[in-house]
Amino acid sequence: MRKIRSFIALPLAGSISGGAAKLIRKLSDLDGGIKWVPTDNLHLTLKFLGDVDNTEVHDICEVISDVCYQFDPFPLKFVGTGAFPDLDRPRVLYIGAEDPTGALVEMVSQIETQLADLGFKPEPRDYRPHLTIGRSRNRRISAEALEVLQDHAEKEFGEMETDVVELIASFLDKGGPTYNVMDTIELGE
Numbered sequence: 001m002r003k004i005r006s007f008i009a010l011p012l013a014g015s016i017s018g019g020a021a022k023l024i025r026k027l028s029d030l031d032g033g034i035k036w037v038p039t040d041n042l043h044l045t046l047k048f049l050g051d052v053d054n055t056e057v058h059d060i061c062e063v064i065s066d067v068c069y070q071f072d073p074f075p076l077k078f079v080g081t082g083a084f085p086d087l088d089r090p091r092v093l094y095i096g097a098e099d100p101t102g103a104l105v106e107m108v109s110q111i112e113t114q115l116a117d118l119g120f121k122p123e124p125r126d127y128r129p130h131l132t133i134g135r136s137r138n139r140r141i142s143a144e145a146l147e148v149l150q151d152h153a154e155k156e157f158g159e160m161e162t163d164v165v166e167l168i169a170s171f172l173d174k175g176g177p178t179y180n181v182m183d184t185i186e187l188g189e
Helices: 014-028 054-068 103-117 143-151
Strands: 003-010 034-036 044-053 074-084 092-098 130-136 156-162 164-173 176-186
Touching (some): 003 054, 014 092, 014 130, 044 103
């Protein structure tokens, strides 16, 4: 058995990742204390699984497939910027994701429930859709970067139709994580 660091995610439309990449470039020039997400790695995480035995991958894909089968493609809208827990003590910097139909939150809830049956620990917090763009190493952000984030608090980054979910393997090396898609599951019938 081999362990594979894995997560479940939605790929982004090119227009969304392009807008996020532009913002990351602007912010990275203003604050070197933030670990910015490489633009090739941008995605909307549904669930981080951690280290998974390669023998479990098939069962995980079955769960994702069973859940995705129940959902038709749905829209997502990316609007505004923010930080968790807040901009005064930022740990995660993000672009907001709006789920107007509620399908995304319901889909994640069902994935959580079914994966718990396989022994995966459920998330203790409610799922809040967001696109992570950076992580603060010291829970601080420069005044200049903070101003740019606040200037983008209402910015519309675009909309996309969600029609697939991916199971992704993450390999850590000196240059940061490299992602490989292990499976792509389509929504609906």
